[in-house]
Amino acid sequence: MKKALIKEESGDLVETPVMSSITIDCVVFGFENGSLEILLVKHGRGIRKGEWGLPGGWIKEDEAIDAAAQRLLRELTGLDNIYLEQLKAFGDPERFPVGRVITIGYNALIKREDYNVIAGFTASEARWFKIKEIPDLIYDHNEILDYSLKRLRRRVRQAPIGFNLLPEKFTLLQLMQLYEEILDIEMDKPNFRRKILRMKLLVDLNEKQKDVSHRAAKLYQFDNTIYRKLTEKGFSFEF
Amino acid sequence: MKKALIKEESGDLVETPVMSSITIDCVVFGFENGSLEILLVKHGRGIRKGEWGLPGGWIKEDEAIDAAAQRLLRELTGLDNIYLEQLKAFGDPERFPVGRVITIGYNALIKREDYNVIAGFTASEARWFKIKEIPDLIYDHNEILDYSLKRLRRRVRQAPIGFNLLPEKFTLLQLMQLYEEILDIEMDKPNFRRKILRMKLLVDLNEKQKDVSHRAAKLYQFDNTIYRKLTEKGFSFEF
Structure with a gap:
């Protein structure tokens, strides 16, 4: 040795x-x-x-x-x-x-x-x-x-950490693709949309994408203050 | 150096x-x-x-x-x-x-x-x-x-790991005391009882404590197979 x-x-x-x-x-x-x-x-x-x-x-x-x-x-x-x-x-x-x-x-x-x-x-x-x-x-x-x-x-799946990977302003499609990539699964867009919006974690910015070749989608933002307040009220993030 | x-x-x-x-x-x-x-x-x-x-x-x-x-x-x-x-x-x-x-x-x-x-x-x-x-x-x-x-x-709080610290057969009071000790809080017994039994994670052994000086309490067991089945159905442990 x-x-x-x-x-x-x-x-x-x-x-x-x-x-x-x-x-x-x-x-x-x-x-x-x-x-x-x-x-x-x-x-x-x-x-x-x-x-x-x-x-x-x-x-x-x-x-x-x-x-x-x-x-x-x-x-x-x-x-x-x-x-x-x-x-x-x-x-x-x-x-x-x-x-x-x-x-x-x-x-x-x-x-x-x-x-x-x-x-x-x-x-x-x-x-x-x-x-x-x-x-x-x-x-x-x-x-x-x-x-x-x-x-x-x-x-x-347990905490909203995925948002750290997204731009400040993102579309629901980007968010879904992020989850699809990380979890290596395919998701259903209407279901995903319903599930994520029901959590009330996202701020609707009343803005749309700019300079895109497809139909411009709505932009959202994740707000950690909202998440903390929801958590205090007993909300538990689960995906 | x-x-x-x-x-x-x-x-x-x-x-x-x-x-x-x-x-x-x-x-x-x-x-x-x-x-x-x-x-x-x-x-x-x-x-x-x-x-x-x-x-x-x-x-x-x-x-x-x-x-x-x-x-x-x-x-x-x-x-x-x-x-x-x-x-x-x-x-x-x-x-x-x-x-x-x-x-x-x-x-x-x-x-x-x-x-x-x-x-x-x-x-x-x-x-x-x-x-x-x-x-x-x-x-x-x-x-x-x-x-x-x-x-x-x-x-x-996120997974039923606390059971690893309890005897195979335990009372609800033991389980509550375990959570009280780990989380350093006091709990309300009837609330705790309702919450834990609602999860359907425990097996009621139809047995009571033996050789105790106080009134013998019912004994329960944690069954990991039940937990896995519940998890597959979308159940998420949260405490």
């Missing part, structure tokens, strides 16, 4: 209990043109040069893990100030080819229109992939993505 | 990216005599000798993290084959006094009657503490416990 040692400032080597390297990997979801998407980066150097993976990397020794997730996402993809939530740690001893590396998964739901993606740091490229067109990813990143997607599926 | 090195089998020292030690800590909930309880261990050696903490310790280099959680809980407390679920990783760089240590929290809900607690390994003592009588714990263990308790509070 390998032994782990820490080099003190004095230069002395001190043996420590089992050591592992720790990384962060971020699953960032977006939604565009009716498709659920994931942000991936192509490695610009190292043993995985040219391959795609989740944005992530090493934690600095004096860095809190949430801060490391923020920093790595910013350095690799240009996304700054994203609400990232920890998923869990992935620790199969075989998950990394060289030595023991445990990774802590994070995920985020973002409004695509609010952010520009710019590859940086060790990433030679950063771009969105449709959930149905995800390539083979490095290490266990496909597994981390699957785990995150399953959690999103469960949560999107 | 300290440097981390790996000693290869050849004896060579190889510098690696940022290294951290990784531990596991388990929050095990039980319920007895109307009180929600947590299993704690007293450290029998090391710098924290004589102090109480969550059962946990170092992960072995070739060990999956779920397996490490099972092993540590078994070695320290005698609890074997427990359904442990990962909470998340706790990684404040200051959480551990000597070097960087990230810990991965786990939690479990168990039926107290099914298990005997036996202290072992580095624990000189292992016993249950009422949730309202938790002492100051080592490192950030009080914080991990709080996080776990908040998650339990949220989940117990």
Whole structure:
């Protein structure tokens, strides 16, 4: 078995209990043109040069893990100030080819229109992939993505978190497509419409889409204040 | 900054990216005599000798993290084959006094009657503490416990997981006390009774308590098959 040692400032080597390297990997979801998407980066150097993976990397020794997730996402993809939530740690001893590396998964739901993606740091490229067109990813990143997607599926039924993926103003068709994509099912438009409007969660903006080639649809907005008030009165979101 | 090195089998020292030690800590909930309880261990050696903490310790280099959680809980407390679920990783760089240590929290809900607690390994003592009588714990263990308790509070409202803490056969009063303890609220017995019986989740065993000093109450059982069937029909547990 390998032994782990820490080099003190004095230069002395001190043996420590089992050591592992720790990384962060971020699953960032977006939604565009009716498709659920994931942000991936192509490695610009190292043993995985040219391959795609989740944005992530090493934690600095004096860095809190949430801060490391923020920093790595910013350095690799240009996304700054994203609400990232920890998923869990992935620790199969075989998950990394060289030595023991445990990774802590994070995920985020973002409004695509609010952010520009710019590859940086060790990433030679950063771009969105449709959930149905995800390539083979490095290490266990496909597994981390699957785990995150399953959690999103469960949560999107229990709380109105899907709205974080939509533009501020959206149509009922966009909302339905979002649910169809996340849950991987087909829905009936009139039923969906009735169900969602009955919840009284949406604000009718009395506005219609502009510059569209088809018949312009009505625009709605999700209002978190309304949701909180409904919840206080015993309303429970369920989809 | 300290440097981390790996000693290869050849004896060579190889510098690696940022290294951290990784531990596991388990929050095990039980319920007895109307009180929600947590299993704690007293450290029998090391710098924290004589102090109480969550059962946990170092992960072995070739060990999956779920397996490490099972092993540590078994070695320290005698609890074997427990359904442990990962909470998340706790990684404040200051959480551990000597070097960087990230810990991965786990939690479990168990039926107290099914298990005997036996202290072992580095624990000189292992016993249950009422949730309202938790002492100051080592490192950030009080914080991990709080996080776990908040998650339990949220989940117990969304799914019938509380039954994992009750004996196979229980009274409605026990069930109500369980919810009162977890949610830290007082409930109205007739209301609780109506609400829970209306859900049709419980099996009336047509049996009564035995050997009790007060009036014997009816015994019920939770049936997961019934819950699954109700869920398929669109039932959603909500408390």
